[in-house]
Amino acid sequence: MEQLSANQLRDGIAAGRIRSLDATKAVFERIRKFEPTIGAYISTFEELALEKAADVDQRIAAGDPVGQLAGVPVAIKDNMCTTFGATTCASKILENFHAPYNATVVEKLLAADAVIVGKANMDEFAMGSSTENSGLKRTVNPWDTSRVPGGSSGGPAAAVAGRLCFAALGSDTGGSIRQPASFCGIVGLKPTYGRVSRYGLVAYGSSLDQIGPITQNVADTALMMNVIAGHDPADSTSIDETIAPVCDYLKKLDEPIEKLRVAIVPQFTAGADEQVQKALNEAIDLYMKLGAEVTEIDMPHLDYAIAAYYVIATAEASSNLARYDGVHYGHRTENPADYIEVYSKSRAEAFGEEVKRRIMLGTYALSSGYYDAYYLKALKVRNLIRSDFTEAFEKCDCIIMPVAPTTAFKIGEKVDDPLQMYLSDIYTIAVNLAGIPGISIPCELDENNLPVGLQILAPTFAEDKLLRIARMFEKETDWHKKKPDIEITNHD
Amino acid sequence: MHGVEYKVIVGLEIHVQLCTKSKMFCGCAVEFGAAPNSRVCPVCLGMPGVLPVMNKQAYEYAVLTALALDCRIAMFTKWDRKSYYYPDLPKNYQISQYDLPLGADGLIEIPLESGQTKKVGIIRAHLEEDAGKNLHTAGNYSQVDLNRTGTPLLEIVTEPDMNSGAEVRALAIELQRMVRFLGVSEADMQKGHMRFEPNINLAITKDGKEYRTPIVEVKNLNSFRALERSVNYEEQRQLDEFLDTGVTLEMGNKTTRGWDDEREATVLQREKEEAHDYRYFPEPDLVPVVLTEGWLDDIRLSLCELPLKRQMRYVREFQLSDYDAGVLTADRSISDFFEQALKTGAEPKRICNLLTQTGLKIAKEKSFGINELGIKPQSLARLAEMVDAGQISASSSVPVFEAMVQTGKEPEILAQELNLLQTSDAGELEKVIDHVLAENPNAVEDVISGGKKSKKARGFLLGQVMQKTKGQANPKVASEILAKKLG
Numbered sequence: 004m005e006q007l008s009a010n011q012l013r014d015g016i017a018a019g020r021i022r023s024l025d026a027t028k029a030v031f032e033r034i035r036k037f038e039p040t041i042g043a044y045i046s047t048f049e050e051l052a053l054e055k056a057a058d059v060d061q062r063i064a065a066g067d068p069v070g071q072l073a074g075v076p077v078a079i080k081d082n083m084c085t086t087f088g089a090t091t092c093a094s095k096i097l098e099n100f101h102a103p104y105n106a107t108v109v110e111k112l113l114a115a116d117a118v119i120v121g122k123a124n125m126d127e128f129a130m131g132s133s134t135e136n137s138g139l140k141r142t143v144n145p146w147d148t149s150r151v152p153g154g155s156s157g158g159p160a161a162a163v164a165g166r167l168c169f170a171a172l173g174s175d176t177g178g179s180i181r182q183p184a185s186f187c188g189i190v191g192l193k194p195t196y197g198r199v200s201r202y203g204l205v206a207y208g209s210s211l212d213q214i215g216p217i218t219q220n221v222a223d224t225a226l227m228m229n230v231i232a233g234h235d236p237a238d239s240t241s242i243d244e245t246i247a248p249v250c251d252y253l254k255k256l257d258e259p260i261e262k263l264r265v266a267i268v269p270q271f272t273a274g275a276d277e278q279v280q281k282a283l284n285e286a287i288d289l290y291m292k293l294g295a296e297v298t299e300i301d302m303p304h305l306d307y308a309i310a311a312y313y314v315i316a317t318a319e320a321s322s323n324l325a326r327y328d329g330v331h332y333g334h335r336t337e338n339p340a341d342y343i344e345v346y347s348k349s350r351a352e353a354f355g356e357e358v359k360r361r362i363m364l365g366t367y368a369l370s371s372g373y374y375d376a377y378y379l380k381a382l383k384v385r386n387l388i389r390s391d392f393t394e395a396f397e398k399c400d401c402i403i404m405p406v407a408p409t410t411a412f413k414i415g416e417k418v419d420d421p422l423q424m425y426l427s428d429i430y431t432i433a434v435n436l437a438g439i440p441g442i443s444i445p446c447e448l449d450e451n452n453l454p455v456g457l458q459i460l461a462p463t464f465a466e467d468k469l470l471r472i473a474r475m476f477e478k479e480t481d482w483h484k485k486k487p488d489i490e491i492t493n494h495d
Numbered sequence: 496m497h498g499v500e501y502k503v504i505v506g507l508e509i510h511v512q513l514c515t516k517s518k519m520f521c522g523c524a525v526e527f528g529a530a531p532n533s534r535v536c537p538v539c540l541g542m543p544g545v546l547p548v549m550n551k552q553a554y555e556y557a558v559l560t561a562l563a564l565d566c567r568i569a570m571f572t573k574w575d576r577k578s579y580y581y582p583d584l585p586k587n588y589q590i591s592q593y594d595l596p597l598g599a600d601g602l603i604e605i606p607l608e609s610g611q612t613k614k615v616g617i618i619r620a621h622l623e624e625d626a627g628k629n630l631h632t633a634g635n636y637s638q639v640d641l642n643r644t645g646t647p648l649l650e651i652v653t654e655p656d657m658n659s660g661a662e663v664r665a666l667a668i669e670l671q672r673m674v675r676f677l678g679v680s681e682a683d684m685q686k687g688h689m690r691f692e693p694n695i696n697l698a699i700t701k702d703g704k705e706y707r708t709p710i711v712e713v714k715n716l717n718s719f720r721a722l723e724r725s726v727n728y729e730e731q732r733q734l735d736e737f738l739d740t741g742v743t744l745e746m747g748n749k750t751t752r753g754w755d756d757e758r759e760a761t762v763l764q765r766e767k768e769e770a771h772d773y774r775y776f777p778e779p780d781l782v783p784v785v786l787t788e789g790w791l792d793d794i795r796l797s798l799c800e801l802p803l804k805r806q807m808r809y810v811r812e813f814q815l816s817d818y819d820a821g822v823l824t825a826d827r828s829i830s831d832f833f834e835q836a837l838k839t840g841a842e843p844k845r846i847c848n849l850l851t852q853t854g855l856k857i858a859k860e861k862s863f864g865i866n867e868l869g870i871k872p873q874s875l876a877r878l879a880e881m882v883d884a885g886q887i888s889a890s891s892s893v894p895v896f897e898a899m900v901q902t903g904k905e906p907e908i909l910a911q912e913l914n915l916l917q918t919s920d921a922g923e924l925e926k927v928i929d930h931v932l933a934e935n936p937n938a939v940e941d942v943i944s945g946g947k948k949s950k951k952a953r954g955f956l957l958g959q960v961m962q963k964t965k966g967q968a969n970p971k972v973a974s975e976i977l978a979k980k981l982g
Contacts, residue, residue: 082544083544084543090544097543100543102537102542102544103537103542104537104542201546202545202546203544205543205544206543206544208779209779209780236548237548239546239547239548239780239781240546240779240780240782318776319776319779322578322776325578325580325586325587325588326543326585326586327543328580328587330585330639331541331585331639332542342582342637346580366774369775369776370772370774371772371774374774374776378776
């Protein structure tokens with residue numbers, strides 16, 4: 004059962020061949036077995052999930068209509084608000100926070116009759132690239148439990164790779180879906196900014212955050228997109244569908260793009276590990292074999308993406324996280340001397356190091372006298388990066404490059420060197436600054452048997468095309484079919 | 496004091512609460528006096544993950560006001576976050592407009608006591624969300640009521656163009672009348688719909704040299720009285736301080752003071768204006784507002800002649816007193832009612848009197864608006880015409896008006912039903928008068944003799960005519976006929 008993809012499971016349930024209750028029970032069996040090792044979830048909802056599964060089975064048996072994800076057990080990152088369970092953002096400051104509303108994507112999952120298994124671990128407030136910044140628990144990579152699953156959506160990626168759910172939703176501000184998908188050998192899509200509602204996604208960098216699927220294969224990502232994409236009146240930045248219509252992403256998925264024009268940016272990606280380079284070159288060869296025309300392009304401003312990102316994202320974060328002050332909800336310090344101490348002590352006690360670092364960076368960048376030099380400058384760089392992509396897409400259908408310079412690194416390897424950690428997002432960050440969609444698909448296993456990801460980028464709102472291009476590669480390879488043998492270890 | 500001349504200089508920052516049904520960025524009702532924290536939702540509570548959605552009506556009200564203030568209207572604006580920590584501000588930032596206010600470079604004309612008017616410059620007008628309220632009535636801790644959080648506020652900043660407490664008060668009152676006229680705010684001072692923060696200092700000439708005193712900002716005044724008095728108080732206090740210490744703008748810092756209503760004095764709140772760093776930056780959760788020509792034209796349709804202009808026109812064109820014109824233009828509905836009545840061609844002064852003396856009195860007794868009285872302006876105009884034509888007496892207009900309110904019938908019918916119609920038909924009156932003269936030869940004699948009894952006798956005869964006609968004779972016409980007959 005756990006070998007099925009989300010699409011296969013869905014089809015089986017819809018056809019009455021498989022009961023959702025059995026699939027859901029199987030998932031929880033695996034969770035009981037492997038979760039103590041992997042640590043993907045902050046909370047699980049077995050009772051609720053079984054109830055939903057039974058309900059779906061009953062409706063299917065009765066011939067009643069069901070949603071697109073009927074009976075499919077899915078996970079969501081713990082920064083999406085739910086009225087059931089806590090919404091923690093893996094932070095002590097929200098450890099016991101219960102949201103009074105569901106995020107729009109959660110409503111959509113429920114309306115599609117998905118079975119929500121649990122809420123998955125992440126770097127605190129989505130700040131990090133290894134999930135080691137979680138204030139609540141540790142998640143490991145199912146391929147090698149001594150390594151990180153990537154981040155910040157490390158929990159959802161580990162859950163999908165470890166088959167502790169059939170698909171998941173993550174969020175991506177600078178690579179947080181694509182990089183863990185790459186590290187865990189699965190598929191992760193960051194949709195165009197505005198394609199999926201952010202309402203109910205706890206904000207980190209509002210102008211960069213985007214929710215997207217993390218799945219076993221490209222078709223599952225298309226299926227998830229069919230459920231979550233679209234305009235939301237509650238999110239002013241979500242795109243009007245008259246401007247950019249949402250389509251059925253599954254419909255033409257298997258149709259290859261004819262006369263595909265692929266661009267590569269060798270100068271920019273030269274710093275990647277040898278194994279990663281090799282995987283990229285093989286991918287290029289494959290596309291050429293499929294008839295694609297591959298050209299080298301230059302994108303001169305990509306080198307400044309990380310610098311611009313860490314100004315913009317932290318500036319927005321410093322403001323977005325101001326509300327966690329101990330006054331209205333969340334952790335409050337005991338015995339404050341005055342209301343200033345309610346703020347300063349509550350925040351000092353409950354925020355982790357990386358969150359504090361980014362709040363300070365962002366506060367500094369927005370301070371009067373520095374605004375022009377940092378924030379305004381970063382916005383200018385952002386515009387230049389955007390035009391780099393706009394120009395590039397005049398000459399090509401997609402750009403391919405690595406997802407990350409390395410495969411999954413060792414737990415603890417980079418925690419003491421934030422800059423080194425920031426650099427692991429070098430290939431993903433520009434995509435968020437430009438607002439374009441990007442996908443990570445598995446394209447190799449390195450000599451340590453660790454997955455390598457291939458990143459494909461497309462113009463805004465070209466998710467349908469992007470998925471078809473990814474599917475062209477996937478059809479010819481079987482990297483997406485590789486599953487890790489999870490070595491059960493005893494964590495404390 | 497010899498050799499010292501001075502002038503007070505005041506600029507005003509005004510917050511006006513717009514009367515939209517729902518809040519600025521969520522669907523919660525804007526409602527005064529509801530149970531604490533009962534008009535809130537995840538958005539205005541600033542819960543994790545929520546996003547604001549702009550209230551279009553609030554934007555239109557704000558633009559309409561900016562148009563009335565003769566501002567340059569920005570066709571492109573955006574929202575900014577203004578950061579500061581305070582328990583009544585759940586996100587710890589306020590959504591506001593920083594460098595692109597929706598209106599700028601305007602002016603407001605205010606009436607002066609002299610009868611002249613003065614133009615005060617408007618620096619900017621922008622829209623923002625209100626904060627909640629901290630309540631300090633629970634003993635050891637404070638409570639926060641977030642019902643007000645997210646209420647749309649229009650902030651208006653004037654140039655420092657005012658030179659007395661009276662002028663500042665006049666501007667505040669004129670602005671109140673204007674926003675009510677435009678229908679964008681109830682501007683109820685008791686409910687905190689208008690809040691004022693004057694910036695005050697003095698320009699002093701002493702021994703031929705010019706000095707400026709340090710600027711004082713008085714926070715959060717919510718009555719016209721406190722506003723005027725705080726300016727007057729500061730005028731004196733700053734003069735005394737200057738004469739005492741010689742402190743000037745260059746030496747002193749801008750300070751913040753509060754108004755103590757009981758002591759009738761301003762009280763120092765912050766010695767140094769702390770270098771507030773609000774860390775403004777563009778609100779990423781909202782898209783910029785692009786005002787199209789078409790949209791602006793639609794908003795402009797709601798623009799009307801402003802109350803002060805109207806008041807002055809009533810005085811000029813209809814010879815109404817300034818007071819009456821002021822009463823008529825205190826409220827848009829009254830003024831519009833008056834204008835509608837005028838369209839029939841009835842006499843403005845008469846309509847004004849009926850409306851202000853009787854109509855508003857009845858409306859006030861019933862706590863009704865003028866349009867809730869159930870009278871059409873045309874009916875009021877007919878009543879005015881009846882009085883002017885002598886069909887009923889001025890005093891009879893009151894019971895007719897009251898009956899109109901009660902029954903909704905037209906004045907002609909009511910005057911008849913109430914037997915209040917006057918006879919102005921000269922022929923008919925002549926017959927009655929002839930009769931009275933014949934019946935009262937002595938009185939006629941007294942009148943004709945012209946002695947001291949003459950005036951009294953004349954009154955007696957007119958009284959007899961009124962009696963015979965059961966009060967329905969037009970006294971003016973009757974006395975004219977009498978005079979003619981008695982020479």
